[in-house]
Amino acid sequence: MIKRAAKGDSIDSAAAAWTVRLDRGELSAEDRQSLERWLQEDQRHLGALVRAQAIWSDLDRVAALRAGTGASAAQAPGRHRLSVVRWALPLAASLLIAIGISSFYAFQHGRFVSGRGQVRHITLADGSSVALDTDSVIRVRYTPQERAIFLRAGEASFQVAHNTQRPFIVHAEDVTVRAVGTNFAVSVRDKEVQVVVAQGTVEVRRIHSASGGVPRLVHHDQQLVDDRARPLQVAPLQPAEVERKLAWRRGLLIFDGENLAEAAAQVNRYAATPVVIDDEALGSRTFVGIFRVGASKAFADSAAAAFDARVVAQGGAYHLRLPP
C-alpha cells in the first residue's frame, strides 16, 4: 500500500511539473516528446495531469461565488515585493529591517503617513505595533503616563504591548479608545469612527458628549460605530468577519458576499487605477474573493470572469460592463 501511495505521489509530482511547464508557454519540441512519452506510459498519467491542470486553473477563478453557488478564490497581489516578503516575517520589527525601511521609527513622537495603496507596519518604542491602512495618518505621542495615538485619517490597527501603568489611548474624531493590552483597529471615514476588536477589550468614550463620556466596553469580536448622530453602537461580529475587516494588515482585501459596487469601492481606496462599474445590475451582484491591495486589474478581471462581463481600460480606469 505504501509503495503504491508513493507511486501515486510521484505521478502527482510529475503532473505538477508538467502543469507548470505548460503554464510557461509553448513547449519545446523536446519537451513535447517527453510529455507524450510520459502520458503513454500509463493512463493514470493523463488523469493526474488533467487534475493538476484543473487545480492550477481553478486558482485563476476569482473566488467569485455566483450568488452562493460556489466559485473560488484568486487573489490579487502586492504590487510591491515588500508586501510579499512581509507575509513571511511574523514580526513587524524584523520586517522593517528586512525590507530596508528604516527601523528607527521607534521614537515616541512622530507622525506616520501611508500613501495610497500602501499598508505600513510600524513598531513603537514600547513594542506595540501599528499597521497603517492606505491613505492614513496617525500622530504618536508617548509620555511616561500615557501612550497616545491620534488617528487623523483612514484606519490603523494596533497590537498593544501590555502595560497597565501606561494606558494606550487612540483618539479619533470625538471618541477615545483605551486599551490596556489588546489587538484592535480604529478607522475614520467621513467623520464616522469604527472600532473593531480582535482580542481583549477596549473602552470607548465620547469626549464632548452630553452623556458625560460614559465609557462603552467593546470586547473581542465586537464592533463599535460612532456616527455622531446616535449613541455609540456596539454590535457583535463573527470571528471570520473580524479577520476579513482586518485583512488589509496582511495586504489583503477579503470579500464575502459584499456586492460588487461595495467591493470595488474598497479596492479603489488602494488603487492607482480605479475600477468603475458601468452597469447597475452588475454592481449589485454579490461577490466572494481575496485580493491583494492595489491590484485593481486583477479584481476587475476576476469580477469579469465571474459575471461574464468585460473589462475596458478607458480614461485611467478599468470599466466593468456587461456585453451588449
Add this chain to the structure above:
Amino acid sequence: MNRAERVRWFAREVLPHEGAVRSWLARRVRGLRHCDVDEIIQEAYARLWAAEIERISNPRAYFFVTVRHLVGEALRRSRIVAIETLADVDSLNIVDEGGGPERRVSGREELGRLLDVLDRMPRKCRWAFELRKLEGCSQRETAERMEVSENTVEKHLVKALKIIMEVTSATAAEEDWSNHSDQARRKRR
C-alpha cells in the same frame, strides 16, 4: 472546446466534487489491496478527459459512475469476491449522493483553505505563487520581479502546486475520516 476550455470545465464541473467522490470511495475500498484511492481518482480524470464532455449534463453523477465502474473493474481483475463492496457499489444511488450547488463547499471555506495553503508554502515559493497566480504575472515577469531565473520560478511554482494538490486530497481525507467515525459508531450500536 479547446484544451484550455476543457481544463476550465474540469475546474468548474469536476474538481468541486472530488472530495465527495474520494470520501465515498475511501469508505468502500478501504483495505482492498487492488484499489488505491489516488490511483482510481487519476484514472477517473483520464476517462472523463476522454469523454464527450459537452454531452455530460450532470458531471457530478458522471464522476461517481465512472469511479464506480473503475472499482468494479479493479475488483473483477483482482478476482477477489468482495461481495459486500460490490453490492454496495451496485446499490450506489447517485441521486442521493449527488446534489446541486448547495453541496459544494462554500466560497468562504474555499477562501479559508486558500489562506491556509498560502501559510504552508515556504517564503519564496509563496512569493512566486502570489506573483503568478494572484498578481497575474507570467512566469517570465515573476522571474524578473523576484530577480531569479525562470527555472527557479518554475521550481517554486511546482512546489506550490504540489502543496495545493496535497491539500486538495487531504481535505477529502478529512471528510472521510468523519464519515468513518460515523460508521464506527453505528457498528458499535
